Amino acid sequence: MSPFEMIRSHLQSAVPYANHTGVEIVEVGAGGATTRLEQRQETENHIASQHAGAMFTLGEAASGAAVAGAFAEQILALRPVAANARISYVKVAKGTLTAQAEVAGDVAEVKASLDADGKVQFAVDVNLTDGDGETVAAMSVDWYVSHKR
Numbered sequence: 001m002s003p004f005e006m007i008r009s010h011l012q013s014a015v016p017y018a019n020h021t022g023v024e025i026v027e028v029g030a031g032g033a034t035t036r037l038e039q040r041q042e043t044e045n046h047i048a049s050q051h052a053g054a055m056f057t058l059g060e061a062a063s064g065a066a067v068a069g070a071f072a073e074q075i076l077a078l079r080p081v082a083a084n085a086r087i088s089y090v091k092v093a094k095g096t097l098t099a100q101a102e103v104a105g106d107v108a109e110v111k112a113s114l115d116a117d118g119k120v121q122f123a124v125d126v127n128l129t130d131g132d133g134e135t136v137a138a139m140s141v142d143w144y145v146s147h148k149r
Contacts, residue, residue, distance in 0.1 A: 033065030
């Protein structure tokens with residue numbers, strides 16, 4: 001099993017709220033990740049589309065998985081914390097949604113900053129799409145990563 005597959009498997013159950021919401025971590029890579037959320041009654045709002053909170057959870061989970069993937073070889077020695085998040089809901093979201101997250105900027109530079117300073121803050125950009133591949137929301141999550149004390 002690859003380190004990315006181990007991270008994917010661990011994260012699938014490590015965050016109880018995302019798991020409760022039904023977020024599936026599809027793929028984790030070196031600074032990127034994909035998550036998916038099927039529409040169910042439990043994730044709907046009053047107009048029978050995906051609830052904004054469920055969409056936020058989907059995007060935040062993708063961003064966290066991207067962070068874990070970026071630091072795969074040392075993630076167990078680190079403390080990643082989401083510091084800030086912004087989301088723009090572009091259109092009504094129905095059906096199964098997919099979130100694609102990528103560390104903004106150069107992952108090697110982010111890792112070098114962590115090595116040099118013992119901590120680093122950086123953004124992860126997330127695009128949420130519907131089954132037709134159309135963007136339904138755009139998100140950016142600022143992560144703070146430091147060495148465990």
